[in-house]
Amino acid sequence: MSKLMMVILILPVLFILQVIQQDLEHASHVYFRSKHGLNHAVQAAVQQIDTNLLSDGIIDLDAVLAEQVLKNYLMVNLKVDSQLIPTAGSFLRDPIQRYRVIYIDHLRTFPYELNTELGDIIQFQRPGVYLECQIQYPRLYGLLPPIKWDIRSAGQVVPLPPR
Amino acid sequence: MMFSGIYTHVLLSRQVLLQQEVNYLLEVATQARYGYMSSALISESKSRLASHGLEDGKLIYLISSTSGQSAVDASHPIPRGEGIILKISYPFDGLLDINQLVGIKPPSSEARINGFGQRMSEYIAVHEG
Numbered sequence: 001m002s003k004l005m006m007v008i009l010i011l012p013v014l015f016i017l018q019v020i021q022q023d024l025e026h027a028s029h030v031y032f033r034s035k036h037g038l039n040h041a042v043q044a045a046v047q048q049i050d051t052n053l054l055s056d057g058i059i060d061l062d063a064v065l066a067e068q069v070l071k072n073y074l075m076v077n078l079k080v081d082s083q084l085i086p087t088a089g090s091f092l093r094d095p096i097q098r099y100r101v102i103y104i105d106h107l108r109t110f111p112y113e114l115n116t117e118l119g120d121i122i123q124f125q126r127p128g129v130y131l132e133c134q135i136q137y138p139r140l141y142g143l144l145p146p147i148k149w150d151i152r153s154a155g156q157v158v159p160l161p162p163r
Numbered sequence: 164m165m166f167s168g169i170y171t172h173v174l175l176s177r178q179v180l181l182q183q184e185v186n187y188l189l190e191v192a193t194q195a196r197y198g199y200m201s202s203a204l205i206s207e208s209k210s211r212l213a214s215h216g217l218e219d220g221k222l223i224y225l226i227s228s229t230s231g232q233s234a235v236d237a238s239h240p241i242p243r244g245e246g247i248i249l250k251i252s253y254p255f256d257g258l259l260d261i262n263q264l265v266g267i268k269p270p271s272s273e274a275r276i277n278g279f280g281q282r283m284s285e286y287i288a289v290h291e292g
Contacts, residue, residue, distance in 0.1 A: 018168035025172065029179045036186050036280065043193075044283035047243060069283075073246070076281045158195075158285055 016143065023140050030091055031149055034135050037077035038153035045070035045129045046155040053106070059157055060106040060127045070101065070131065084133075093138030098150070102130040118150050128156030170258045174276065180215055181251045181278030184208055189282040192247050198240025198286025200226050200247065208251075217253055225250040229281070241284040252277035 048066040049059065075081065079090035084099055086092040104112055104124045114122045114130055122130060130152070137147035188208055192200040209219040228234040229246040241247055252275040259269040 015168075022168060022171055022175065025175050029175065029182070033182055036182075040189070040280060040282045044246070047283055047285065073281060073283070076246075076248075077279075 019141050020143050023144050027137050034151050040077050041070045041073040042129050042131050042153045042155040044073045046157050063103045094136040097134035100132040104128045122154050124156050126156040130154045174258045178276045185249050185278035185280045189280050193282045193284045195285040198284045200235050223252045240286045243287050246281045246283050248281045250279045
């Protein structure tokens, strides 16, 4: 009888631990998937060279075009709409918070160090883009406290391939 | 109920593997010197996934580009500015069938887990001379 009681008491605890472990495992997956989404968006944005400036021999980003492309790639890879609200089939549940983009133009002195509000110091050797998004983890179960990540990505103008 | 967690863990791991493979393939294919996804790249990817216990015959690779041009043709790489889109999918393989014991309906036999990504090509044609 005592053994049966022990099993009955232990089973819910084991079940809860298993559920928490699954949620944590899923969380790390969501984090890295989001990070890759941001990376793909930044990689696309830094390819948007301002052709007018390029004709004068200046390599810089077309900020307007870069912004469009960045958001487009973010929307596709994270499956969110233009308001950054998750659409059907997205692995996120809550809208993306604190969407922040900083363009590093050619007028800065390179290497340029960007000190972000989150305490990062990012060194740019060429013009580039810094992107910051706050993403909330859509918990599978209600056992974990809410998890929010400040995910950052940065990139600089992609150099031409060597001849 | 106790085994359900193990099956879910396998499912999560498979999904992570697919997504990781998508990111890796896109990273390689969008490099400045490629701009396409070769069949060799796909078969290596299938072998990698098979080494983690997935059956390569059940894997489906959907490769396309934002311009509509084929992204698997080495003679016509996707130029810089256009995106390469990749989706790898794999069936659930009955991993959630055990949930029927507690009254949860498993996904249909056609349902698949998938990894997805879109990355911009960096390919630039370099003309010698």
